[in-house]
Amino acid sequence: MSFLLRRLSFYFTAFLIAISFNFMLPRMMPGDPIDALFAAAQGKMDPAQMDAVREMYGFVDGNVFEQYLSYMQSVFTLDLGPSVLMFPIDVTTVVGMSLPWTMFLALGSLIVALILGVTIGTYSSYRREGFFGQFVPPFLAFISNFPYIVTALLLFYFFGLQLELLPLAYTYDPAIDPGFTLEFIGSVAKHAVLPMGSMILVGIATWVFNMRNAMINVLGEDYVTMAEAKGLSSFRVMYRYAGRNAILPVATAIAMAIGFSFAGSIMTEVVFNYQGLGNILLKGIMARDYPLIQAILLILVSAVLTANFVADLLYVWLDPRISK
């Protein structure tokens, strides 16, 4: 347990630092960002609402410490004020609508790339001398070395514009009512193919190589030789005895990859006009919608930290030597 508690307190501290940074940011900008914000709102807000936003940022009367406390209170009660861009909707609501799509994109592509990469990596280490081991990993490395934006635009161009096989925008067909229907799920899947596919293509090689290298180390271990000497099937030796251990260093890399995947999904959403947080963030920045930007940063930080904690849980489950 002590391991998880230590991690949890680490994440909590990281979260506090991140939101404190969020608090200082508007104060470090030249001029009063709140005035700039209200200018941008172009009179859509009434004075009471403007006060609410001020309060949310902690621009209340009193010293910095009191301001900080007031800011913290609004963060922890999720009282983040209305969005300027989509006035008068609360930023919490705006974020709540797009967050699931970003999670779906970022975590979905990470999980698929991970599963495919680990399987291919394991197999190619076992068949190092054969065609598969010789050609598949270098080919994947070649693909993933393209800058992401090139891969994404190429896919966008061929599958979307030229072949017209796949949709180029939105998370699902607006003509379909959302719900737990086959039609809706099919539409979501179809709209996810290109954005997710591009992220998987870029991400997969890392996992293939991580896993392959880890496997090559583990295959020389005595317990693998012993498993072979026991006359176990090669499938069992490969996945249970060698793969089970080789995945440990790979699992530690997951935590880091989660952050990258969220960052990557922001770019993806812009390219494929996918209605996730990244897309909203871009629009928010252009409209100087400070409450929205701050809320999105806050949510991204929480999402990444939570996902990291899940990765820690996974690691504890995988390695019994870590204290529970």
Added chain:
Amino acid sequence: MKEALLEINNLCVDYVSANGVARAVNNVSLTIAPGETLGIAGESGCGKSTLAFAITRLHKAPALISEGEIIYNGRDVLKMSDKELRDFRWNDVSIVFQSAMNSLNPVITIGEQLTDVIVAHKRISFKQAAVKAKELLGIVGIHGDRLKSFPHQLSGGMRQRVVIAIALALEPKLIIMDEPTTALDVVVEREILNELYDLKEKFGFSILFISHDLSLMGEIADRIGVMYAGNLIEIGDAKTVFSKPSHPYTKGLIASFPTIHGPKERLYGIPGDPVNLLRLPTGCNFQDRCADCMDICKKEDPLLAELNVDYHAACHKL
């Protein structure tokens, strides 16, 4: 002499690398009778483990069996199909590895590592196998509750016992033990060897016991073979090899070990370094380190010759 359980004829194992071919086992022939303990001694790097690995074809690239036969109960191991080989492994010959500490997988419970081999070879369920596994742990003196433990939760001696329990799981006729106790302290080593001998009485398996500790081997082996640079240079009954060795290398090897009971004597090492397998001399491999070296030793390989009934050595002087 009884019909041999295992018969190795002219076995050669090579390590192929960019620098050349290193022959780690050269033309080795030996037999093991049912219930017999054969010890193999020799300094580090002489090819003991390579020989042991070859018996169930465990060597991996760059190792290669280039010549010879391994006959177990009338069947040639080198000609077995993958399926036959899998059935043969552990059912007939099990192995206690040199680093028994590392031969247990750290992230799999010892229960699973015991039961999976039983399930892989017998038509029984994991549940029935678990009962058998408990029994096996009992035999080596470990409480059945330990099935759920991971290797790091056991002491070194206990892990060693678990490895022995796994080796006994299918009641094989031959157990290969590659320096099974080198990592343990003397007291635990003694305990485990005594237990092993009780088990041997009970189950009647043969043992191929590999060690570089000749005094230990003198106590437990029926016969001893001594290897030098991949060659078997002396083999015969344990008493004679230990007390009246013939080959100059064996003499040096025995003189370099302290005896437990005898009077305090000066220990003699063997001068010089082990030969490089990639640059073997013409003639006897031991010539550079041998005090009795003659002209012929530099020209012709000494062959294993029968000195007595069931006693062989390879040296021109004999």
